[in-house]
Amino acid sequence: MTPSTSQAKKKVAPIVAVNDFVVKFANVNGSGSASANALFAKSIFRMGVPTTPRNIFPSNIQGLPTWYEVRISEQGYTARRAGGVDIMVSVNPQSMADDVREVRPGGYFVYDNTRPLDIRLLRRDVNYLAIPLTEITNNNYSDARLRQLFKNVIYVGAMAAMLDIDMDILEQLIAEQFAGKKKLIEPNCNALRLGYDAAKNLHSCPIGLKVEKRDLIGNRILMSGNTACGLGAVYAGATVAAWYPITPSTSVAEAYEKYASSLRIDADTGRKNYVVIQAEDELAAMGMVIGASWNGARAFTATSGPGVSLMTEFLGLAYFAEVPAVLVNVQRAGPSTGMPTRTQQSDILSTVYASHGDTRHVVLIPSTPKECFDLTASAFDIAERLQTPVIVLTDLDIGMNDGLSEPLEWDDDRVYDRGKVLAADELDALDKFGRYLDVDGDAITARTLPGTHPEKGAFFTRGTSRDEYATYTEKGDAYERNMQRLLRKWHGASAYLPEPVVKGSGSAIGLIHFGTSAAAVYEAMDTLTENGMQTDSLQLLSVPFHDEVAEFIKQHETVFVVEQNRDAQMRTVLVNELEIDPAKLQSVLNYDGSPLAADTVCSQVQQALGNRQMVAGD
Amino acid sequence: MSYLKPNFRHPQLPKNGLDLTRSSYEGLISTLCAGCGHDSISAAVIQACWELDLEPHRIAKVSGIGCSSKSPTYFLNKSHGFNSVHGRMPSVATGANVANHELTYIGVSGDGDSASIGMGQFAHVVRRNLNMLYLVENNGCYGLTKGQDSATADEGSKSRTGNENPFENIDLVGVALEIGATFVARSFSGDKEQLVPLMKAAISHRGFALIDVISPCVTFNNHHGSTKSYDYTREHVQTGSIIDFVPPREEITAQYDAGESMQLDLHDGSSLSLQKAQPNHDPTSRRSATEALLDSRENNQILTGLIYIDAQEPDFHEVMQLNDAPLNSLQQDQLCPGNEKLRSINNVFR
Numbered sequence: 001m002t003p004s005t006s007q008a009k010k011k012v013a014p015i016v017a018v019n020d021f022v023v024k025f026a027n028v029n030g031s032g033s034a035s036a037n038a039l040f041a042k043s044i045f046r047m048g049v050p051t052t053p054r055n056i057f058p059s060n061i062q063g064l065p066t067w068y069e070v071r072i073s074e075q076g077y078t079a080r081r082a083g084g085v086d087i088m089v090s091v092n093p094q095s096m097a098d099d100v101r102e103v104r105p106g107g108y109f110v111y112d113n114t115r116p117l118d119i120r121l122l123r124r125d126v127n128y129l130a131i132p133l134t135e136i137t138n139n140n141y142s143d144a145r146l147r148q149l150f151k152n153v154i155y156v157g158a159m160a161a162m163l164d165i166d167m168d169i170l171e172q173l174i175a176e177q178f179a180g181k182k183k184l185i186e187p188n189c190n191a192l193r194l195g196y197d198a199a200k201n202l203h204s205c206p207i208g209l210k211v212e213k214r215d216l217i218g219n220r221i222l223m224s225g226n227t228a229c230g231l232g233a234v235y236a237g238a239t240v241a242a243w244y245p246i247t248p249s250t251s252v253a254e255a256y257e258k259y260a261s262s263l264r265i266d267a268d269t270g271r272k273n274y275v276v277i278q279a280e281d282e283l284a285a286m287g288m289v290i291g292a293s294w295n296g297a298r299a300f301t302a303t304s305g306p307g308v309s310l311m312t313e314f315l316g317l318a319y320f321a322e323v324p325a326v327l328v329n330v331q332r333a334g335p336s337t338g339m340p341t342r343t344q345q346s347d348i349l350s351t352v353y354a355s356h357g358d359t360r361h362v363v364l365i366p367s368t369p370k371e372c373f374d375l376t377a378s379a380f381d382i383a384e385r386l387q388t389p390v391i392v393l394t395d396l397d398i399g400m401n402d403g404l405s406e407p408l409e410w411d412d413d414r415v416y417d418r419g420k421v422l423a424a425d426e427l428d429a430l431d432k433f434g435r436y437l438d439v440d441g442d443a444i445t446a447r448t449l450p451g452t453h454p455e456k457g458a459f460f461t462r463g464t465s466r467d468e469y470a471t472y473t474e475k476g477d478a479y480e481r482n483m484q485r486l487l488r489k490w491h492g493a494s495a496y497l498p499e500p501v502v503k504g505s506g507s508a509i510g511l512i513h514f515g516t517s518a519a520a521v522y523e524a525m526d527t528l529t530e531n532g533m534q535t536d537s538l539q540l541l542s543v544p545f546h547d548e549v550a551e552f553i554k555q556h557e558t559v560f561v562v563e564q565n566r567d568a569q570m571r572t573v574l575v576n577e578l579e580i581d582p583a584k585l586q587s588v589l590n591y592d593g594s595p596l597a598a599d600t601v602c603s604q605v606q607q608a609l610g611n612r613q614m615v616a617g618d
Numbered sequence: 619m620s621y622l623k624p625n626f627r628h629p630q631l632p633k634n635g636l637d638l639t640r641s642s643y644e645g646l647i648s649t650l651c652a653g654c655g656h657d658s659i660s661a662a663v664i665q666a667c668w669e670l671d672l673e674p675h676r677i678a679k680v681s682g683i684g685c686s687s688k689s690p691t692y693f694l695n696k697s698h699g700f701n702s703v704h705g706r707m708p709s710v711a712t713g714a715n716v717a718n719h720e721l722t723y724i725g726v727s728g729d730g731d732s733a734s735i736g737m738g739q740f741a742h743v744v745r746r747n748l749n750m751l752y753l754v755e756n757n758g759c760y761g762l763t764k765g766q767d768s769a770t771a772d773e774g775s776k777s778r779t780g781n782e783n784p785f786e787n788i789d790l791v792g793v794a795l796e797i798g799a800t801f802v803a804r805s806f807s808g809d810k811e812q813l814v815p816l817m818k819a820a821i822s823h824r825g826f827a828l829i830d831v832i833s834p835c836v837t838f839n840n841h842h843g844s845t846k847s848y849d850y851t852r853e854h855v856q857t858g859s860i861i862d863f864v865p866p867r868e869e870i871t872a873q874y875d876a877g878e879s880m881q882l883d884l885h886d887g888s889s890l891s892l893q894k895a896q897p898n899h900d901p902t903s904r905r906s907a908t909e910a911l912l913d914s915r916e917n918n919q920i921l922t923g924l925i926y927i928d929a930q931e932p933d934f935h936e937v938m939q940l941n942d943a944p945l946n947s948l949q950q951d952q953l954c955p956g957n958e959k960l961r962s963i964n965n966v967f968r
């Protein structure tokens with residue numbers, strides 16, 4: 001089946017749009033396109049127009065197709081837009097057939113006509129824009145590596161002409177990028193100009209799609225969630241990072257190290273006030289975090305689903321022995337290696353209930369880079385306050401892509417909450433120290449750090465049952481008392497957790513969502529409103545849930561839980577934790593590995609409601 | 619249930635440099651089987667820490683899971699302890715150590731804990747040269763799960779039911795030598811004379827110090843035919859060297875025949891005076907140590923004593939270039955860069 005026969009045969013008017021379209025670059029993995037593509041996205045951001053870039057890449061280092069999709073949206077929508085792209089920039093012959101198919105009717109296909117286009121790729125409803133990319137590159141550069149690198153900049157130049165992007169901004173960005181290697185600025189600007197001129201000469205520019213300057217960005221930033229998590233850990237005072245490489249979490253530890261290595265060097269000695277340990281595996285990474293936290297340092301690890309699976313024995317120990325630990329789980333499509341470079345929210349159950357025995361873990365779920373920063377920083381306070389593991393649950397979409405975000409902010413008056421840790425003088429004032437004795441009635445007991453007091457406060461931390469004084473016992477009543485206290489602690493935890501964000505009120509339909517589904521849900525709500533369907537929404541930021549969540553469910557006749565997994569895992573947690581009648585919660589699910597789009601939300605909601613009305617009408 | 623020596627408290631009980639009697643270094647009553655080698659090792663830990671004048675609360679005990687890993691309950695009651703998960707003590711020790719390098723870390727593991735489930739973590743903590751004493755209480759079996767063969771059981775060693783172990787054994791001393799350990803020793807729970815000075819040296823060594831202690835399991839692996847029984851071990855022990863630990867500021871008084879002895883200085887100012895049993899075994903040479911180990915194996919003997927030492931190699935703290943102030947002592951003003959810095963970071967992302 002070729003596109004020319006399968007897809008629309010009639011001619012369609014070219015799409016005309018200002019500041020509201022999707023551009024997609026089809027590249028070859030490992031060809032150095034990433035920085036050129038980022039340059040493109042950043043230039044539109046600098047023009048004051050909301051821009052959301054996304055990398056779509058295979059599990060491969062070199063050679064396979066990779067894409068970079070940029071949504072430009074004056075309305076400020078940042079979710080992936082379903083239904084094809086408006087302009088495809090084809091730099092990879094390998095994926096050309098698929099790439100042509102993805103263009104919307106009336107859209108544009110930019111291609112390299114150094115070699116003739118296969119006629120089977122022709123669609124009557126697509127506008128073909130030829131640029132002799134390889135020819136320009138070969139005529140101007142003789143070195144193979146330079147050819148490859150500058151080819152990328154040349155197509156950005158061509159796009160600048162076609163979309164009317166401000167060349168001064170692009171040149172400024174290049175100057176910033178090569179501030180440290182000034183002699184690269186000129187050649188890059190030249191390459192940019194080559195592409196720009198070629199497009200101007202060959203086509204009537206701008207084409208139907210156009211970027212116009214606006215002032216819609218304000219002081220927002222374009223940052224990846226992983227960078228924000230790494231920074232959050234630095235700001236929270238984490239001194240120990242132990243990790244094992246795994247996509248899509250690797251850049252969390254890398255970001256932490258990058259910032260720590262400049263912000264955490266002791267001024268007097270030049271030595272490090274932090275340590276990053278690349279562990280032998282995730283078991284060891286979690287063991288190191290637990291050992292360091294037990295000893296009073298703030299410690300964290302970052303991983304993805306397979307790593308969490310390996311950490312579960314330790315998570316059970318930390319839960320039961322009440323040792324703080326912070327873990328960032330950047331989810332990807334599982335099970336097993338699944339689709340390691342695709343996004344999903346499918347570790348909800350394996351995270352909330354990680355480990356054997358009766359365990360429940362505190363989970364924080366950010367939806368923007370700013371929330372990644374804030375919640376990672378809070379995770380350390382919460383973990384030390386509650387003396388338990390706290391898991392920051394993000395995903396590949398937010399973790400590895402640059403997202404539009406409010407700027408990061410740190411309140412200089414904020415004081416770390418180091419929890420109940422007894423100092424030597426406090427121990428002196430005590431008659432008898434009971435490590436697991438609930439003195440304050442909040443189910444949170446005081447701990448001591450090794451080395452604090454010569455005579456008092458030492459205890460044996462273990463996964464084995466013990467009494468209030470940390471003395472080993474397998475008496476059933478002591479065990480039960482302790483497990484009950486842990487449960488009370490869990491139920492009291494929400495007092496320390498970020499509250500859900502509710503939007504709208506009084507509608508019959510409620511949408512519960514979390515993490516990266518937020519952008520798609522908010523956009524879908526606008527569309528549904530336009531179609532005459534009013535909805536309210538609740539964004540979960542943490543587990544265990546606040547009372548507002550049960551309240552929201554009660555107040556709405558129909559509630560949808562929107563999530564990016566097959567098994568409606570958050571719905572299961574809601575049913576389980578809040579004892580909700582399962583019939584009350586319907587699902588909107590997306591789990592094909594691509595980020596959730598508003599369209600998916602709208603169509604599943606409309607379909608579910610349509611079906612129900614039909615049933616009701618029978 | 620066995621009891622560590624009941625301590626009769628008497629005003630004339632000997633005191634160490636901190637004015638503490640040995641009882642300040644004791645733990646709870648042991649619940650291990652009477653005669654278990656592990657209890658003798660606990661007694662040696664108590665003795666070594668007492669003799670070294672260590673402040674009990676400045677010691678941290680870490681262990682995995684097993685009868686051996688339980689034993690930290692039975693010594694150093696004033697120290698914090700962490701009985702972690704099976705085979706993963708090295709990672710917990712690593713985290714604890716980077717958080718506060720000023721404490722003394724004593725790790726207790728078993729042969730199952732270190733040579734089977736924990737083989738990976740064992741290898742990596744050796745590579746990192748983490749500053750700690752790492753005791754393997756080696757009984758050739760899984761005591762706590764009722765006596766199955768462990769990976770350190772010798773090929774041909776018989777189980778209680780008479781079955782011969784068909785697999786080659788893993789000798790942690792050999793493994794540690796191969797992957798760069800900086801202090802490698804072997805001893806026998808029944809030889810306190812050797813074990814206590816070795817422990818003192820190991821604790822004083824700055825870096826990873828392994829002592830593989832043959833520690834018979836009287837309940838499951840002390841029968842005829844087992845190569846980890848008391849009898850077999852006594853009959854086959856070959857003492858590699860006799861060491862005398864000399865604390866800082868004390869003079870070396872022991873006199874050994876020239877050529878048969880050597881003096882080794884440790885980082886903290888203490889030193890070891892070492893009497894060689896095998897004249898051609900040089901414990902400062904990895905090659906010579908490896909050869910001595912291979913020779914003893916060929917002769918069906920168990921080489922004990924200080925097998926290898928490198929007192930110069932930087933430890934993990936040094937390699938990672940950590941600050942002297944322990945990480946867990948840093949305060950918010952030293953840790954948090956503040957909002958102004960964050961504002962300039964934001965700017966890079968615009």
Ligand SMILES: Cc1ncc(C[n+]2csc(CCOP(=O)(O)OP(=O)(O)O)c2C)c(N)n1
Pocket residue numbers: 683684685686687704727728729730731732755757759760761762763768
């Ligand atoms: C993950 C896990 N698997 C299995 C066990 C059961 N288990 C407890 S102790 C032990 C073996 C201990 O052997 P060793 O380390 O040699 O100690 P010993 O009891 O001989 O001193 C096993 C298999 C466990 N606790 N955890």
Ligand code: SF4
Pocket residue numbers: 649650651653654655656685686757761762834835836837838
């Ligand atoms: S079973 Fe063996 S190892 Fe365990 S306590 Fe008894 S003698 Fe010691």
Ligand SMILES: [Mg+2]
Pocket residue numbers: 684686728729730755756757758759760761768
């Ligand atoms: Mg054993």
